Amino acid sequence: MFSRPRIPGAKPPRFQGFLRGIRRLWSSLKNTEVFVGSFALLIVLGTIGLKVLPGIYKEAPLGWTDAAFTATSAVCVTGLIVVDTATYFTFQGQLFLLLLIQLGGIGMMSLATLVIMALGGRPSLRSEAAATVINPGLSEITPRKLVLAVIRFTFAFESIGALLLYILWVPKMGWREAIWPAIFHSVSAFCNAGFSTYSDSLVQFSESPATLLVISCLIISGGLGFVVMEELIRYFQKPKHKRRTLSLHTKLVLWSTMLLIFVGASLFLLFEWNEGLNKLSVTDRxxxxxxxxxxxxxxxxxxxxxxxxxxxxxxxxxxxxxVGGAPGSTAGGFKVTSLAILVLLASSRLRARQSVTFAERSIPDETVQRAVGLLVVGGGIIVFGIFLLAGIGDLFGQHELFLVEAFEVVSAFNTVGLSMGATSHLSVQACWVVIFLMFIGRVGPLSLAAVLQVRFAQRGTFRYAHEDVIVG
Amino acid sequence: MFSRPRIPGAKPPRFQGFLRGIRRLWSSLKNTEVFVGSFALLIVLGTIGLKVLPGIYKEAPLGWTDAAFTATSAVCVTGLIVVDTATYFTFQGQLFLLLLIQLGGIGMMSLATLVIMALGGRPSLRSEAAATVINPGLSEITPRKLVLAVIRFTFAFESIGALLLYILWVPKMGWREAIWPAIFHSVSAFCNAGFSTYSDSLVQFSESPATLLVISCLIISGGLGFVVMEELIRYFQKPKHKRRTLSLHTKLVLWSTMLLIFVGASLFLLFEWNEGLNKLSVTDRxxxxxxxxxxxxxxxxxxxxxxxxxxxxxxxxxxxxxVGGAPGSTAGGFKVTSLAILVLLASSRLRARQSVTFAERSIPDETVQRAVGLLVVGGGIIVFGIFLLAGIGDLFGQHELFLVEAFEVVSAFNTVGLSMGATSHLSVQACWVVIFLMFIGRVGPLSLAAVLQVRFAQRGTFRYAHEDVIVG
Ligand SMILES: [K+]
Ligand SMILES: [K+]
Structure with a gap:
C-alpha cells in the first residue's frame, strides 16, 4: 500500500481516517439525531470538564452526580443548582459554566430551528395550493448560514443587554466589578438559563425596576425563538408601504406571549399585593x-x-x-403555540367552527393533533416524575410537601430552574431523576415531534371503518 | 265564553291550563335543557326539603348554605359532607337523602343516555356507509321506555347488592339493624354517591374483604353506564353462536376500566405496602x-x-x-373513554397511523376533538376552582396545604366525594364554590358536549386558507 509522505504538522493518516469516519457518521445522521446527540455529548464533555479542569472550585470539587447535575442544568439552560454558583465556583468555574450555557442556548436555537425547517414539506400542506410556509424568508437558507445567523443574532442581543446592565450596575458596584456580572446575567437571561453569580439570584434587585426590565426584555427576546425574531427584524427593516403581513406563527407567538405576561402579572398582583409584595412601592409591585x-x-x-x-x-x-416559551427558542416548556392551539380548538368548537382558526387562517389538523400528542406525552412524563420523586422521598424518609415536589419536577422538565428549596436536599437517586427530566424536557418534546412527523409521512394506505365512541 | 260543567274531583280549568303550559314548555325544551334543568330543580327541591321537612335532624337544623351543599352533594351523587350523615340525621333524614341520591342517580343515567342518543345522527357518521351506530339495540327506544328500563335495571342491581350486604352484615349487626345500612349502602354504591350511614364511612370494613368486594361490584356496575350494561346483558342472554361482536364503545369502556383498576391497585400496593396498609394481612392489603x-x-x-x-x-x-367512570353512568369525571381516546391518539401518532384506532375500528375525528375540548374546558374549570378556593382561604386566613385544596376541588368537580378533611372547615364562600363545582361537574361536561355537538351540525360553508404553526 502506497503511503503519502508525512508533512510536518499535518495530521497522521490514521487520524485523518478517524476524522473522515466522524464526518461520514455525522452526515448520515438525521436532524433529530444530531439535535439529541449534540446535547448528550455537550453534557458529557461538561461533566468531565467539571471533574478535571483545575482551579474552578473555591471549595472541595464536585462529586460525579453533582457534576453531572450542574453540567446538565447548564447545557439544558435549566438553572437548577445543587451548589451555590456564587460561592462555590471561582471566576474560571463561572466562565466554564457560562460557556456551557452559551453553547446550550445557541445549540438549542439553531438545531431546533433546523429540525423545524426539515419538517417544512408536510403532506397536508403540499396538497394545499394556498398554503403559506412558515417564514418563507428562511426556506432556502443552508444549515451553515443558519447557525452563523443564530450566533450573530445571539451576540447582538447579549452585547446590548450586557452594556445596559453594566451602565445600570456601575454606580453600585464600580467600573471593574460590574463587568463580569453584567456579561454573565445578560447571557444567562437571553439563554433563559437562570444561573446567577449572586447567592440570592436577583432578590437584591427587587427594588431596581430598570434592571428587572432589561433582564425581562432579554428573557422575552430569547423566548420568542429565532424564526420569529428573524421575521420581525426583516419586517421592521422594510419601509412601511413594502411590509407584508406577518406569518401566522409569528402572530400567534406574539399574541399569546403578550396575553400570558399581562394576565399572569395581573393575577400575581392580586395574589401578592398584601402578601409577598406588600413592602414594595406601587411601581415596584x-x-x-x-x-x-x-x-x-x-x-x-x-x-x-x-x-x-x-x-x-x-x-x-x-x-x-x-407553558414555557415559543418553539425554536432558548425557552422550554409545552410552548405558547401548543397552548394557544388547544385553547383555539376548545373555542372553535364552541363557536360552531369545524377547523381551528386564528387571524383568518385555519391551522392544519395534523398540527392540532401534534399539540394534543405533546400534551399527553408531556403530562405523562411530569406525572411519572412526581411519582418517582415522591417515591424516592418516601424510600429515604425525605418527605416534602406535594407542592414542593410538583414544583421541582415541573421546573426541571420545562428547564425553568425555579425551586421551592428542594434541589439542595435531593438524594443521589432523586438527582438522577431530575437530570433525566432536564434532558428529556430539553430535547424531548421537539425531537419527539420531529420523529412523529417523519413517521407521519409514511402513512398507511388502508383505513379501518369508522365506529363512534361516547365521550364525557 | 262557554264554560264546561265542573265535575266534582276534576281539576279546575285554570289548573289544567297551567298543566298544559308546563307540558308545552317541557316538550319545547331540548334534551340538554331538560337534563340541566332537572338537576337544578331537584337541587332546589332538595334544599327546600332539608329546610322545611320536620323530624329529619337529631341536632339543630341546617342553615341555607349547608342545606344547599348537602342537597347538591346528594342530587349530584358527590358525597362531600359538611355534617356527619350518621349522627346529624334521623332515620327520616337519611331516607330523604337516599331519595335525593336515588333520583339523582336514575336521572343522571336516563337523561345522560337520552342526550347521548340524541347525538346519534352525526354528520360525519351519516356519510360513512360502514359506520356502526353506538348500541344499535337502543336506537329505536322511546324516552319513556328508556327511563323505565333504567329504573328496572337500577332496582335489580340495588336489590341484589342490598341482599348480599344484608347477608354479610346480619351476623355482626343483627336481623333488624342490618336492613337499613344494607339498603343505604347498596343504593349509595350503585349510584356512585359515596354517602354512608357510618361516621367513618367504610373504614370499619377494611378487614372485611367480602363487603368491600360487593360494594366494589356495585360501584363498577353503576360506573359502566346504561348503554354498556344493556348491551352486555343482551349479549350474554343470547346463545353463544348467535352473539355478534360488542360495540366499540363497550369494548373501550371495559378495557379501560379493567386497566385503570389493576394498574391503580398495583400502584397503591407499591405506595402503601409498608405504609398505610402495613397492619393488614396480605389478602386484605x-x-x-x-x-x-x-x-x-x-x-x-x-x-x-x-x-x-x-x-x-x-x-x-x-x-x-x-378520570372517573363511563359516559351515561352514575359516575362523574372526564370519563374513561375520553382518556382512552387521548392515549390512543398519542400512541397512533407514534405508530405512524393517521387516524385514532382501537379494535380494528377508527374513531371519528369529531369525537377525538370533543375529548380534547372537554379536557381543556375541564382542566380550566379545575384550575379556576383551585385558585378560587386558595384565594378565599387566603382572604379568610384558612391556609390549607395545596394538595388538600387540589384534592377537594377535583373531588367536587368530578363528583367523587373523597376529602383530605377540608370540607367541614369551608367558609360560606368556599362552600358555594364547591356547590357550583359539584353542579357544573355533574351536568357540565356532558351537556356541554351536547351543545357543542348540536352547534357542530350547523357548520359554516366557507373555510379559511391553511397556514401552519410550529408546536413544541
Ligand atoms: K431556565
Ligand atoms: K360520589
Missing part, C-alpha cells in the same frame, strides 16, 4: 409582578423566595412553567 | 388496594384516612378522580 410572570417561562431567576409566597402564586408559577 | 383504586372513580367511600396516606397515594387518587 407592578414591575415585580411582571417579572414574576415572565421569569417562569422559562428563565428561572428569583426575585422572591417562592417557599414564602401564597399557594396561589406557586400554583400559577407551576402553570406558567408548564 | 390486596382487596384494600383494589378498593382504593375503584372508589375514586367516582364513588368516594373511604376505607382509609387520606390525610394520613403518602403523597403518592393522594396524587394518584387525584388522577383517578379526574
Amino acid at each position: 407592578i414591575v415585580n409582578a411582571l417579572f414574576l410572570s415572565i421569569t417562569p417561562r422559562t428563565a428561572g431567576f428569583n426575585t422572591v423566595d417562592y417557599a414564602s409566597m401564597t399557594t396561589s402564586t406557586n400554583f400559577l408559577t407551576i402553570l406558567l412553567m408548564t | 390486596i382487596v384494600n388496594a383494589l378498593f382504593l383504586s375503584i372508589t375514586p372513580r367516582t364513588a368516594g367511600f373511604n376505607t382509609v384516612d387520606y390525610a394520613s396516606m403518602t403523597t403518592s397515594t393522594n396524587f394518584l387518587t387525584i388522577l383517578l378522580m379526574t
